Amino acid sequence: MPIVHNGAVTSCVFFAVSGNSYSAGTFISSTVGVPALTHSFCKQNNPAVQTMDPSEVEFLAEKEMVKIIPNFSLDKIYLIGGDLGPFNPGLPVDVPVWLALNLKQRQKCRIVPPEWMDVEKLEEIRELERKEDAFTPVPSPYYMELTKLLLNHASDNIPKADEIRTLVKDIWDTRIAKLRLSADSFISQQEAHAKLDNLTLMEINTTRTFLLDSLNCMYKLRSNLQPGSNKGKALDY
Amino acid sequence: MDSQAYLPVPPGVGMEENFFSLDDILLSHERLSCRTECAFPRLGFLEKSGDTRDIAEGTKMELPLWLAKGLYERKRRVVSVEVPKVYREGWRTVFSADPTVVDLQKMGPYYYGLGSQMLHFDSPENPDVAQSLLQTFIGRFRRTMDSSQNAYNEDTSVLVERLDCLERQRLSSCKHFLLSLPGG
Numbered sequence: 001m002p003i004v005h006n007g008a009v010t011s012c013v014f015f016a017v018s019g020n021s022y023s024a025g026t027f028i029s030s031t032v033g034v035p036a037l038t039h040s041f042c043k044q045n046n047p048a049v050q051t052m053d054p055s056e057v058e059f060l061a062e063k064e065m066v067k068i069i070p071n072f073s074l075d076k077i078y079l080i081g082g083d084l085g086p087f088n089p090g091l092p093v094d095v096p097v098w099l100a101l102n103l104k105q106r107q108k109c110r111i112v113p114p115e116w117m118d119v120e121k122l123e124e125i126r127e128l129e130r131k132e133d134a135f136t137p138v139p140s141p142y143y144m145e146l147t148k149l150l151l152n153h154a155s156d157n158i159p160k161a162d163e164i165r166t167l168v169k170d171i172w173d174t175r176i177a178k179l180r181l182s183a184d185s186f187i188s189q190q191e192a193h194a195k196l197d198n199l200t201l202m203e204i205n206t207t208r209t210f211l212l213d214s215l216n217c218m219y220k221l222r223s224n225l226q227p228g229s230n231k232g233k234a235l236d237y
Numbered sequence: 238m239d240s241q242a243y244l245p246v247p248p249g250v251g252m253e254e255n256f257f258s259l260d261d262i263l264l265s266h267e268r269l270s271c272r273t274e275c276a277f278p279r280l281g282f283l284e285k286s287g288d289t290r291d292i293a294e295g296t297k298m299e300l301p302l303w304l305a306k307g308l309y310e311r312k313r314r315v316v317s318v319e320v321p322k323v324y325r326e327g328w329r330t331v332f333s334a335d336p337t338v339v340d341l342q343k344m345g346p347y348y349y350g351l352g353s354q355m356l357h358f359d360s361p362e363n364p365d366v367a368q369s370l371l372q373t374f375i376g377r378f379r380r381t382m383d384s385s386q387n388a389y390n391e392d393t394s395v396l397v398e399r400l401d402c403l404e405r406q407r408l409s410s411c412k413h414f415l416l417s418l419p420g421g
Contacts, residue, residue: 187378210382214382214407217374221367221370221371
């Protein structure tokens with residue numbers, strides 16, 4: 001019972017399946033060319049709905065690139081995922097977040113906050129989010145995780161860290177409220193199709209288990225209305 | 238990330254129960270009031286109130302669900318099962334008015350499960366019962382969703398005590414997730 005979805009910023013995919021058949025018409029899909037990473041992380045098998053840990057999402061977020069200013073020098077290093085460097089003191093270089101945090105903790109670099117992590121920009125995004133009914137495009141597909149990681153480890157390099165934390169939390173709350181509203185109307189009107197754009201992986205993760213579980217239950221209760229279609233069909237172990 | 242060595246089998250929500258599910262096994266202990274349609278000779282000991290050796294035709298007794306399901310057969314008319322009060326007309330109106338108000342734990346902790354099993358017994362009210370179950374579930378969805386997402390640090394016993402077993406299980410499956418959310 002795979003839950004396939006791409007962590008892309010543009011849309012999310014929900015498959016609600018119960019047993020071995022699709023839930024009555026709840027099919028949402030869209031595609032963007034980002035590989036379906038989550039399938040390999042999701043937990044195991046029938047009949048429970050698969051879950052994804054927030055720590056896994058954070059792990060994926062650490063692949064994003066961020067600019068740092070090192071205080072050491074090192075030649076170019078060749079890693080499996082790509083080349084990094086060369087590192088020269090005082091010159092900015094792009095590295096993945098996992099490396100940036102590690103260097104910061106060893107006090108070997110200074111982290112430059114990403115462009116979107118700025119009070120005015122975030123305020124604009126927050127106002128836009130509050131005005132619109134649909135989801136607005138996010139500054140980064142992992143804005144929540146990056147904010148938490150960078151502000152926890154490198155708040156001395158980021159100006160107005162507390163305000164940024166509050167603003168990002170506001171944006172998150174607004175988006176989650178919209179998501180809950182839309183899930184609620186989806187269920188209460190028993191619609192068959194929904195398309196949500198601009199959701200991030202972390203937000204999808206919050207409702208995934210509950211929503212899919214409920215859709216499964218609804219499917220089974222709905223199939224009670226047509227008796228005889230289900231008699232004799234029990235889950236096999 | 239934790240992996241489970243013991244993976245509990247969830248209850249089958251529809252008309253079929255899962256054989257290995259503990260919830261379904263407990264559900265089948267619920268008693269239903271039935272009326273026997275034929276005599277049961279020498280089984281008088283089953284009925285606690287009477288002292289007769291046989292059970293006469295037309296006796297009203299309480300049978301557990303597993304026994305009633307096994308004995309029920311449309312053609313041979315062994316027992317006929319009454320729909321419990323919660324699924325009848327009066328309560329159905331209450332549920333259609335406002336499903337969130339009712340304390341489902343008190344109504345029998347297996348409201349949805351027992352309701353689905355009742356559909357086996359071919360009563361004329363079956364379509365209405367099935368429809369009412371679905372509408373109640375949908376109506377309570379919002380409340381359960383809110384409590385599952387917002388109450389991870391607080392004592393949820395007040396909210397949880399009004400929920401039926403199925404809803405509680407869905408709540409607890411989300412609970413561990415909430416504990417690991419990053420900073421809010």
